[in-house]
Amino acid sequence: MDKMIVQGEISSKILTLRGQNVMLDRDLAKLYQVENRVLNQAVKRNIDRFPDDFMFQLNKEEFENLKSQIVISSSVHGGIRKMPYAFTEEGIYMLATVLNSKVAVQTNIAIIRTFKKLREFSKHYNTLAKQIMAVERKSDKQYGELKKALDELVESSRVVDEKVMGFLK
Numbered sequence: 001m002d003k004m005i006v007q008g009e010i011s012s013k014i015l016t017l018r019g020q021n022v023m024l025d026r027d028l029a030k031l032y033q034v035e036n037r038v039l040n041q042a043v044k045r046n047i048d049r050f051p052d053d054f055m056f057q058l059n060k061e062e063f064e065n066l067k068s069q070i071v072i073s074s075s076v077h078g079g080i081r082k083m084p085y086a087f088t089e090e091g092i093y094m095l096a097t098v099l100n101s102k103v104a105v106q107t108n109i110a111i112i113r114t115f116k117k118l119r120e121f122s123k124h125y126n127t128l129a130k131q132i133m134a135v136e137r138k139s140d141k142q143y144g145e146l147k148k149a150l151d152e153l154v155e156s157s158r159v160v161d162e163k164v165m166g167f168l169k
Contacts, residue, residue, distance in 0.1 A: 010114040015086070017062060021118070022086035023111075031107045032099055040085065042098045049098065054091035058083045089115050 013027040025043075029036040043050055058066065063083050087095065092115075096108040 020088050025085040033103045046098050049094050055087050
């Protein structure tokens with residue numbers, strides 16, 4: 001049950017930005033049980049381990065869009081003063097080499113497992129979506145054939161009704 005809660009907590013923090021699944025520095029800091037500034041300082045001290053495809057800083061438009069979707073405090077009241085950093089899956093793996101605490105190691109293992117489960121779910125989801133589309137195509141074809149047969153039946157019953165006129169004795 002505890003693993004399910006952790007995976008649920010982690011998966012709720014995974015966002016899609018620039019076509020990639022990422023996690024924000026502040027969410028990772030909470031999971032690693034360190035201050036956000038401590039996480040960012042560790043990354044900056046080891047910046048050569050974090051190329052652009054591992055980590056990027058959000059631009060103003062992305063940040064504004066994100067603010068409208070999730071609660072981010074105002075910078076006027078001590079909230080975010082700099083644009084957050086987003087870490088891709090590979091960047092999160094690299095964080096394990098930068099943060100060497102037991103909590104960081106265990107958290108990284110949980111994050112890796114969560115990303116793996118999301119990939120597995122995605123594969124099954126895509127397979128299921130293809131199967132549903134195939135069933136829909138087949139049922140559309142069957143519906144068309146059934147409609148055609150019913151239309152022919154209705155048409156043939158009209159012809160019989162038109163021949164009978166008046167009363168039969």
